[in-house]
Amino acid sequence: MSVLQVENLCLEVPGKQILSGVGFEIAAGEILAVTGESGSGKSMTALAVMRLLPNAVRKTGGRILLEGQDLGSLSEAEMCRVRGGRIGMIFQEPMTALNPVQTIGDQVAEAVRIHSGASRREALERARQVLNRVGLDEERFPLSRYPHELSGGQRQRVVIALAIAERPALLIADEPTTALDVTTQAQILDLLKGLVEEFGMGLLIVTHDLAVVSEFSDRLVVMREGEVVEAGPTQEVLRQQRHEYTRALFKASGHQAHLPPVAGEHAGKPLLAVRDVFCSYALPRKTPFSMRRYFDAVKGVSFSIRAGERIGLVGESGCGKSTLTRAILGLEAIRGGTIAIDGKVPETARGRVQVVFQDPYGSFNPRHKVARLITEPFHILDRQPTAGERRDRIAEALEAVGLPLDSADRYIHEFSGGQRQRLAIARALILKPELIVLDEAVSALDVSVRAKILDLLADLSGRFNLAYLFISHDLSVVRSITDRVLVMKSGEIVEEGDTQTVLATPSHPYTRSLLEAAPKLPDFTQLRETANVSESL
Amino acid sequence: MISYLTKRLASLVLSLFVASAVIFLVIEVIPGDPAAYMLGMNARPDTIAALRTELGLDGSVFERYVGWVTGMLQGDFGVSYTYRTPVATMVADRLWISLPLALYALFLTVVIAFPAGIFAASRRGQAGDYGVIGATQIGIAIPNFWFAMILILVFAINMRWFSAGGFPGWENGFLQGLKALTLPAVALALPQAAILTRVMRSSLIDVLGEDFMRTARAKGLSTQQAIFRHGLRNALIPVLTIIGLQFAFLLAGGIIIEQVFALPGLGRLVFQSISQRDLVVVESVVMLLVFAVIMTNFLVDLAYALVDPRLRVRA
Structure with missing residues (x-):
């Protein structure tokens, strides 16, 4: 008997259908991946199983059976016993998923206590065992630790511990590794796989990442706009790609932008020179009288960018890449070394370097119209453009990023994530800079949108002789959009070179470990060609 | 936690010190001589001067501030001009x-x-x-x-x-x-x-x-x-x-x-x-x-x- 059966599930918010006729099954010990882009309803499906849907969402049809029992027929009190007892759930954002004012021991023990009625001591003992099982050993992670003392990966392990403490029959993981670094992601996925085998539970994993799907899951459900477009054994679905949407997703996931060669009259002229840069943060004093100590986030980094060159900067969280970026933008004081943009310090060269940030939702003031938002960089100009010039520059920038002219009179909430990122690029372009710093600029986007933005960036770099400093944790994106790559670890650049060469034959062990940990899309091109040949025979 | 406590305590003492100085100075610049007020409209200047000495109002500003603060630290808040009773009670x-x-x-x-x-x-x-x-x-x-x-x-x-x-x-x-x-x-x-x-x-x-x-x-x-x-x-x-x-x-x-x-x-x-x-x-x-x-x-x-x-x- 299957652990979970979802039959013909329909959900709606007033006026809009968000799931129509979704159905699938998960057997014990099986990993089922639900994939799709934002708005496909994959997270809603997971929440519907838990009966934790937002208030506005109504279930209008279908059944959800857990080990044959219809969850819809249970009272809320009975459902509380199912949650955390027979179904565990893990969420995307480990940094905020734990109560910040309670110790990890208490939080895991609580999950035990409310279901088994164990005493506090027994529950804490059980919590210790579970935390050991998820790789948080007693020595370094006593029960008295608070969440803020742990890293993102460690917190995710705590969340997993409290989800599996009662050995549920089904575990639901909603984008469990999206917020994590690649090496941490690999460890968490390994841990989940091990737990599925050990407990024989079913695992429903919701993820947008086809590479994770392909390496991790047994079966796959592809969703679009609230409907299942395709389902089946993962490798089979990915190999055959019967449905055009699956094909499009797969293609967009492995998308390679076509980078125009570095050209233009200034090509090759040195633009940014970073020499032996140190950045540090003051640490809190142990006592009010002790010496101030500093943490070096960037330790003696040197590199240069030439006009029109596209450079990638990769590394995991905490490696210092954001601090370095802020120093280059002149937003952070450096403690040693020099940063020169065409011979000038960053603070005086702001118009020549612009930036695009990760979050297309948080980086715009919601009360201003687009025309004002994208002309904001004008305030650093000595001579303010006339109204006519302003209009021309807005039109030019909007045209360059492929948005209609009437966007200028609209507010930011009227745009989708991808469009907002185009507007962020327009804002960066409007001063005609020579270097654009892209800080995880495509990480928050769906794969199909991401592919289009990467194409746009490649195109713009050719048209305007733009140099890029592309900061990312995602090696496949860096592979697609950069000529040269810098690999950063603990504040130092450990490897540097031609992107294709470094990613094909990494020389530093850290680069190798990054590449190994990154999940890869299977390469079916050859297989499909042979299949086509055999079909045509 | 110890560091947090020491910092809070230090800020407590500093605030009290600053507050006492501000209160003293503000009272100092408020117009109105208590001695003159107590003796009424027709008092003679030398009577007022005598009362000022008695009330300890004729020292320098700094002396009077130090006297006030050290008094308070010992629980002596002075004597009310009008009621002639200790302020503390x-x-x-x-x-x-x-x-x-x-x-x-x-x-x-x-x-x-x-x-x-x-x-x-x-x-x-x-x-x-x-x-x-x-x-x-x-x-x-x-x-x-x-x-x-x-x-x-x-x-x-x-x-x-x-x-x-x-x-x-x-x-x-x-x-x-x-x-x-x-x-x-x-x-x-x-x-x-x-x-x-x-x-x-x-x-x-x-x-x-x-x-x-x-x-x-x-x-x-x-x-x-x-x-x-x-x-x-x-x-x-x-x-x-x-x-x-x-x-x-x-x-x-x-x-x-x-x-x-x-x-x-x-x-x-x-x-x-x-x-x-x-x-x-x-x-x-x-x-x-x-x-x-x-x-x-x-x-x-x-x-x-x-x-x-x-x-x-x-x-």
Whole structure:
């Protein structure tokens, strides 16, 4: 008997259908991946199983059976016993998923206590065992630790511990590794796989990442706009790609932008020179009288960018890449070394370097119209453009990023994530800079949108002789959009070179470990060609 | 934690020092010579000079400041110009009314605001929530002296449950004293409870949207359990801040209510001594109130650290 059966599930918010006729099954010990882009309803499906849907969402049809029992027929009190007892759930954002004012021991023990009625001591003992099982050993992670003392990966392990403490029959993981670094992601996925085998539970994993799907899951459900477009054994679905949407997703996931060669009259002229840069943060004093100590986030980094060159900067969280970026933008004081943009310090060269940030939702003031938002960089100009010039520059920038002219009179909430990122690029372009710093600029986007933005960036770099400093944790994106790559670890650049060469034959062990940990899309091109040949025979 | 405590203590001492200097200087520049005021319009200049010497008003500013501070540290707050009694005993008598009244009102505030705020937050956008919001609107809008008079009319004059004013003193029994303070405490607490309810509600609503509340539900807690075990403590920081401010206000700002109920409290003492140019009393009472406010803030800081472990390292 299957652990979970979802039959013909329909959900709606007033006026809009968000799931129509979704159905699938998960057997014990099986990993089922639900994939799709934002708005496909994959997270809603997971929440519907838990009966934790937002208030506005109504279930209008279908059944959800857990080990044959219809969850819809249970009272809320009975459902509380199912949650955390027979179904565990893990969420995307480990940094905020734990109560910040309670110790990890208490939080895991609580999950035990409310279901088994164990005493506090027994529950804490059980919590210790579970935390050991998820790789948080007693020595370094006593029960008295608070969440803020742990890293993102460690917190995710705590969340997993409290989800599996009662050995549920089904575990639901909603984008469990999206917020994590690649090496941490690999460890968490390994841990989940091990737990599925050990407990024989079913695992429903919701993820947008086809590479994770392909390496991790047994079966796959592809969703679009609230409907299942395709389902089946993962490798089979990915190999055959019967449905055009699956094909499009797969293609967009492995998308390679076509980078125009570095050209233009200034090509090759040195633009940014970073020499032996140190950045540090003051640490809190142990006592009010002790010496101030500093943490070096960037330790003696040197590199240069030439006009029109596209450079990638990769590394995991905490490696210092954001601090370095802020120093280059002149937003952070450096403690040693020099940063020169065409011979000038960053603070005086702001118009020549612009930036695009990760979050297309948080980086715009919601009360201003687009025309004002994208002309904001004008305030650093000595001579303010006339109204006519302003209009021309807005039109030019909007045209360059492929948005209609009437966007200028609209507010930011009227745009989708991808469009907002185009507007962020327009804002960066409007001063005609020579270097654009892209800080995880495509990480928050769906794969199909991401592919289009990467194409746009490649195109713009050719048209305007733009140099890029592309900061990312995602090696496949860096592979697609950069000529040269810098690999950063603990504040130092450990490897540097031609992107294709470094990613094909990494020389530093850290680069190798990054590449190994990154999940890869299977390469079916050859297989499909042979299949086509055999079909045509 | 030790570092947090030392820092808070250091800031406490520094604030007290700065406050004492400011209070002293302000009193210094206020026009009006207490000696001249005490002796009346027709006093001869040499009599005034003699009284100035007697009151210790003719030293240099610095000498008098040092004398005042060292005196206070030894419990000597000087002698009132008008009543010729030690300020320390005058203040102590009043404090025995004002402090219990403030604590009583604060207790009522918390007892009303916590359940009301939690109730409204957990029914956000529903009828119960609107009901609570409407009630707080009224509570904030009603002037408390008017509300105090209504209380007197209803509970003292019509029903005769409480006396209309005055204070029998604690020596006639604790319950007697408490009874006399009940109506004033209710009058003081009502607007404060309305404010605190709103703070509690909005703070808790913010917390209810947090990811860890969803985790708590996914563990198998009911909505109510999740609120009480995980929501409340996280919602407490802004609430504690407001409680600290309210306590300071209740201690010193009850003057109108003290007037309405004819209670000999600190607020009235300050008012009287200002109008009589009894500057020794003004200085001492203001200093005492400042001390109370700073101590309250210190206690609120300690409460923050108890509530939120992250603050123990930072700060």
